[in-house]
Amino acid sequence: MPRYFLDIEYDHELHRDVDGGDYADADAALQEAEKGLRDLLGDAIKQSLSDAPSRILVRDAAGNVVGSISSRDVGPSKIWSR
Numbered sequence: 001m002p003r004y005f006l007d008i009e010y011d012h013e014l015h016r017d018v019d020g021g022d023y024a025d026a027d028a029a030l031q032e033a034e035k036g037l038r039d040l041l042g043d044a045i046k047q048s049l050s051d052a053p054s055r056i057l058v059r060d061a062a063g064n065v066v067g068s069i070s071s072r073d074v075g076p077s078k079i080w081s082r
Helices: 026-046 076-080
Strands: 003-010 013-015 055-060 065-070
Touching: 003 026, 026 055, 026 065
Parallel strands: none
Antiparallel strands: 003 013, 003 055, 055 065
């Protein structure tokens, strides 16, 4: 299986995933990024943190960004509009 890296971006800081994970394809890695971002945003809300992640970038093993998911894509406005 291909290896992808899920880098977490905060307003002014990027936390690079140095280990990565094996996913069937870029879409599967992007789905995992979306789930992870939802979890991180939920934790930030529960803990009243002002520094929540803004997005997760998905990189392939060569270092190319193959997709990203933004907090605007999964944030409260998306949840409440259902």
